[in-house]
Amino acid sequence: KPAEIPTLPPGVADHLAGEGIEELYPPQAEAVEAGLTAGESLVASVPTASGKTLIAELAMLSAIERGGTALYIVPLRALASEKKTEFERWADEGFSVGVSTGNYDASGEWLASRDIIVATSEKVDSLIRNNAPWIDDLSCVVADEVHLVDDTNRGPTLEVTLAKLRRINPELQTVALSATVGNAGEIADWLDAELVQSDWRPIDLRMGVHYGDAVNFDDGSQREVSAAGSQRQTEALVDDTLSEGGSTLVFVNSRRNAESAAERQAGVVESHLTGEERADLRELASEIRQVSDTDTSDDLADCVEGGAAFHHAGLAAEHRSLVENAFRDRLLKVICATPTLAAGVNTPSRRVIVRDWRRYDGEFGGMQPLDTLEIHQMCGRAGRPGLDPYGEAVLLAKDSETMDELFERYVWADPDPVQSKLAAEPALRTHLLATISSGFANSREALLEFLDATLYATQTGDEGRLATVTDTVLAYLERNEFIEREDDTIHATNIGHTVSRLYLDPMSAAEIIDGLRYAEENRGTPADTSTVNQQDGDLKRPAADGDEAFVSASELQSNGADDDATAESDSENNEIDDESGGETAQPTPLGLYHLVSRTPDMYELYLKSGDRETYTELCYEHESAFLGRVPSEYEDVAFEDWLAALKTAKLLDDWASEVDEDRITERYGVGPGDIRGKVDTAEWLLGAAEQLAGELGGSSRVAIREAKKRIEYGVREELLDLAGVRNVGRKRARRLYEAGVESRADLRDADKSVVLGALRGREKTAETILENVGRQDPSMDDVTAAETATAAAT
Ligand code: ADP
Numbered sequence: 001k002p003a004e005i006p007t008l009p010p011g012v013a014d015h016l017a018g019e020g021i022e023e024l025y026p027p028q029a030e031a032v033e034a035g036l037t038a039g040e041s042l043v044a045s046v047p048t049a050s051g052k053t054l055i056a057e058l059a060m061l062s063a064i065e066r067g068g069t070a071l072y073i074v075p076l077r078a079l080a081s082e083k084k085t086e087f088e089r090w091a092d093e094g095f096s097v098g099v100s101t102g103n104y105d106a107s108g109e110w111l112a113s114r115d116i117i118v119a120t121s122e123k124v125d126s127l128i129r130n131n132a133p134w135i136d137d138l139s140c141v142v143a144d145e146v147h148l149v150d151d152t153n154r155g156p157t158l159e160v161t162l163a164k165l166r167r168i169n170p171e172l173q174t175v176a177l178s179a180t181v182g183n184a185g186e187i188a189d190w191l192d193a194e195l196v197q198s199d200w201r202p203i204d205l206r207m208g209v210h211y212g213d214a215v216n217f218d219d220g221s222q223r224e225v226s227a228a229g230s231q232r233q234t235e236a237l238v239d240d241t242l243s244e245g246g247s248t249l250v251f252v253n254s255r256r257n258a259e260s261a262a263e264r265q266a267g268v269v270e271s272h273l274t275g276e277e278r279a280d281l282r283e284l285a286s287e288i289r290q291v292s293d294t295d296t297s298d299d300l301a302d303c304v305e306g307g308a309a310f311h312h313a314g315l316a317a318e319h320r321s322l323v324e325n326a327f328r329d330r331l332l333k334v335i336c337a338t339p340t341l342a343a344g345v346n347t348p349s350r351r352v353i354v355r356d357w358r359r360y361d362g363e364f365g366g367m368q369p370l371d372t373l374e375i376h377q378m379c380g381r382a383g384r385p386g387l388d389p390y391g392e393a394v395l396l397a398k399d400s401e402t403m404d405e406l407f408e409r410y411v412w413a414d415p416d417p418v419q420s421k422l423a424a425e426p427a428l429r430t431h432l433l434a435t436i437s438s439g440f441a442n443s444r445e446a447l448l449e450f451l452d453a454t455l456y457a458t459q460t461g462d463e464g465r466l467a468t469v470t471d472t473v474l475a476y477l478e479r480n481e482f483i484e485r486e487d488d489t490i491h492a493t494n495i496g497h498t499v500s501r502l503y504l505d506p507m508s509a510a511e512i513i514d515g516l517r518y519a520e521e522n523r524g525t526p527a528d529t530s531t532v533n534q535q536d537g538d539l540k541r542p543a544a545d546g547d548e549a550f551v552s553a554s555e556l557q558s559n560g561a562d563d564d565a566t567a568e569s570d571s572e573n574n575e576i577d578d579e580s581g582g583e584t585a586q587p588t589p590l591g592l593y594h595l596v597s598r599t600p601d602m603y604e605l606y607l608k609s610g611d612r613e614t615y616t617e618l619c620y621e622h623e624s625a626f627l628g629r630v631p632s633e634y635e636d637v638a639f640e641d642w643l644a645a646l647k648t649a650k651l652l653d654d655w656a657s658e659v660d661e662d663r664i665t666e667r668y669g670v671g672p673g674d675i676r677g678k679v680d681t682a683e684w685l686l687g688a689a690e691q692l693a694g695e696l697g698g699s700s701r702v703a704i705r706e707a708k709k710r711i712e713y714g715v716r717e718e719l720l721d722l723a724g725v726r727n728v729g730r731k732r733a734r735r736l737y738e739a740g741v742e743s744r745a746d747l748r749d750a751d752k753s754v755v756l757g758a759l760r761g762r763e764k765t766a767e768t769i770l771e772n773v774g775r776q777d778p779s780m781d782d783v784t785a786a787e788t789a790t791a792a793a794t
Helices: 012-018 026-033 053-065 077-093 110-111 121-129 133-137 147-149 153-168 183-189 233-243 257-272 275-291 295-304 317-328 372-379 400-411 423-437 444-451 455-460 462-481 494-501 504-520 541-545 572-577 581-586 589-597 611-621 636-655 661-670 672-698 701-713 718-723 731-737 744-749 750-759 763-772 785-791
Strands: 042-045 069-074 098-101 115-121 138-144 174-180 194-197 206-213 213-215 221-225 248-251 309-311 333-335 351-354 359-362 366-371 392-398 483-487 489-494
Touching: 012 053, 012 077, 012 147, 026 042, 026 194, 042 053, 053 069, 053 077, 053 138, 069 077, 069 153, 077 098, 077 115, 077 317, 077 372, 098 110, 098 174, 110 133, 110 785, 115 121, 115 213, 121 153, 121 423, 121 494, 133 138, 138 153, 138 309, 147 153, 147 174, 147 504, 153 174, 153 423, 153 541, 174 183, 183 194, 183 455, 194 494, 206 333, 213 392, 213 400, 233 257, 233 351, 233 392, 233 763, 248 257, 257 295, 257 309, 257 333, 257 750, 275 295, 275 317, 295 309, 295 317, 309 317, 309 636, 333 581, 372 392, 392 400, 423 462, 423 489, 423 494, 423 504, 444 462, 455 462, 462 483, 494 672, 504 589, 504 672, 572 581, 589 636, 589 672, 589 701, 611 636, 636 672, 661 672, 672 701, 701 718, 701 731, 718 731, 731 750, 744 763
Parallel strands: 042 174, 042 194, 069 115, 069 138, 098 115, 138 174, 206 392, 248 333, 248 351, 309 333, 351 392
Antiparallel strands: 206 213, 213 221, 359 366, 483 489
């Protein structure tokens, strides 16, 4: 019982009892017995929903009580704020929580005052690179979903981060939480940790496969569920669960499928709803519509009115939490989800249907079966302790061969082992530079010794492979002048340090540096109309240093790319536009957006059918804007990549040209969450490019800064000043501008009724904005009723 653990801080046991947690689940009790609350390192490999979070909390709270702070590492940014909210319930007992998200180049000093810090492994890695002082105070680190060390993209970062934290503080308590995996013992060996491994679940789980007219369960039982007529299997199963008053979580393999499935399930659910539920759902739908003004928002609201919802990473965070809460409150009966986020969120459900067990794989091509571990994590969401008699997870088969395969592959299968992916070039490229730059190692020998403390080395005992890749990577870093080697010692160059602190993949940095150099070298002779001397740095220099005051680089040049790719302007005109680089020696926003979009740090948009033609045309139209040589069409892969980057660049350019969010989602086939993601990444990469340009001594800094500001606010250049005022934003800035209020200065002097009119009569908003811009007397009380009426009508 929590109350009997002597090492727990006072108040914690009572708090838990207040939540109805009087007894520990068996794996939790085992962890405590192994020394969890006394500072022992521990690996807990237990099924989904068996109380891993409490294991983490018990460790963190008692570690804090002994002195020091705790760090909780989440696998996805989107999960960080959810964990923070969860931990905030300890505020009553005096524990404070901070979440570190946002860009990768700050040291986050304010976090030093928090007891528990939640962050992604990428963020922690970057904080180590930036010497965040509070890292030294850590006494406990928790790695959530540690089985993701197996992930090619993100695994190595988690692995290296844990190795570094443990090197900084050899006494650090390390708690690693894992789904059931085949080789948790190896992870425990690596982390010198105790191992708790268990199959225990708080509620029974039955797994089965639906085929024909029945679900065949692993215990040999059957449940008749016939997909009568044209009714699909999923609909039939949802209908069946509803008839017993249960809810269903349906996992599918793409966002589009999640949306279309939710729409269909809403049709099934609707007939089961009571009048009261309908009213509550209508209310929820209108809350959803208010979150954002997009098709996704509307589509979601439409489904929700029918009692079903979709859930995927393209949703805004507010959307997600509205959906999750309503599902937990049993108002929503069905969620159709992609597994990425739903696997990490606590949304148990009576029945789980894994509709798609294969997904498209770009690397291997075609549809590939999911890992056993992934499927088991989805299935683990079945059954709500205390509410359902048991949970049911159902896979779908169209024929008996598939049914047999599903039983073999997933139902009877033992969990897969996880395997470190560290010994790959892209991973080591970034981590070796960081390790050198932050002083963890200054020779090849020391690097190899550091790598010896990783899971890879523990698992394989194969130093040869690590040494080979290390040599390849060191050669790459040296060739690109990120490191220098003298005899046995290696150190980072200035640029190398910058790249590491900026958290850039060295390959991204190399691409950006090449692009900036290309721009410097390829400045054509100034166009005849230009009166600005391209060498005249004086015009730009003051602006580059001041934060607020800035001279618009574009004021010196003609407009950047057009709002619309198919704009009427003829191509000759366009070329002159883009040739502005030649006129004023400055890269254009589109050119810069393309540059950052072709780095490996920007995950790209795929070309869909028809895109190749569209973007090939656009590519030639804007050829002079690019910061780099356009690959020939015969270089198939390179050209394709170039076009994909152009598609992303065009999305960014649309955003920075005030194109409606809705139009962007439609034009590029993305969700509002994706636009946000691309915009954030572009802002970070352009910030990095700005610093690199400063260090290279080129003159593109102002242009980069402006392109970045335009991305940050999503506005054309003339609105940059206004859109920077808090609470203004891109749409309001445009309306103010159209009403003749063109700058902050204008806003301070403007006629209040004009401001009110531009803000559609919203008095409170108008007052807040005027206050934010520093107006002496922001009150709208002195605007006459007649003026308000006119304002509201405008
Ligand atoms: P996991 O992280 O393993 O997937 P969670 O930590 O989210 O699982 O736990 C699932 C649910 O179980 C949570 O709602 C949590 O409050 C509850 N829970 C955890 N431990 C206990 C316990 N000892 N007694 C009762 N409920 C518990």
